[in-house]
Amino acid sequence: MAELSRRDFMKAAVYFIGGLVGVSVGLPSIAYLIDPALDGATKEAWIPIGKLADMTEINRPYPFSFTRVQVNGWERTATSHGGFVIRKSEDPNDLLIINSRCTHLACTVNWVEDERVFACPCHDASFDAQGAVLDGPPPRPLDRYAEFRVSEAGVLEIFYKEG
Numbered sequence: 001m002a003e004l005s006r007r008d009f010m011k012a013a014v015y016f017i018g019g020l021v022g023v024s025v026g027l028p029s030i031a032y033l034i035d036p037a038l039d040g041a042t043k044e045a046w047i048p049i050g051k052l053a054d055m056t057e058i059n060r061p062y063p064f065s066f067t068r069v070q071v072n073g074w075e076r077t078a079t080s081h082g083g084f085v086i087r088k089s090e091d092p093n094d095l096l097i098i099n100s101r102c103t104h105l106a107c108t109v110n111w112v113e114d115e116r117v118f119a120c121p122c123h124d125a126s127f128d129a130q131g132a133v134l135d136g137p138p139p140r141p142l143d144r145y146a147e148f149r150v151s152e153a154g155v156l157e158i159f160y161k162e163g
């Protein structure tokens, strides 16, 4: 009887130690595998778009572009973004920063200096220099990057938020 109890005890001890080893190896492995799916840290950021000293002319749209990498689980997707910076006065904080993505179906608009409009090549839409719809199917004005700042080095940065 005592020998049987000792055997049961040994079995239980082996299972317990085996379980501990399994948990200590298994949990970090599972955490490593599911971590990308839980990672949402890259959804917003300050993006440097150029030196303000290089954007001297008032009412002239200065184009900029940048790329963001979106992480969705284990899938990484690079997306291009862009826009135009317009100085409205000598005041360095008096800026209009327009998103170049058309509000109809997301084509990229271009600045046409002769007509002073933003033109969308996809469905012949046009927007005025403030981004208001002049012609075509877009349901609303061009979006704006409302939050921006100038670093100590004079670099203009916009606040990007995914979605």
Ligand code: FES
Pocket (backbone or CB within 6 Å): 102, 103, 104, 105, 106, 107, 120, 121, 122, 123, 124, 125, 136, 137, 138
């Ligand atoms: S995507 Fe610009 S007008 Fe359709």
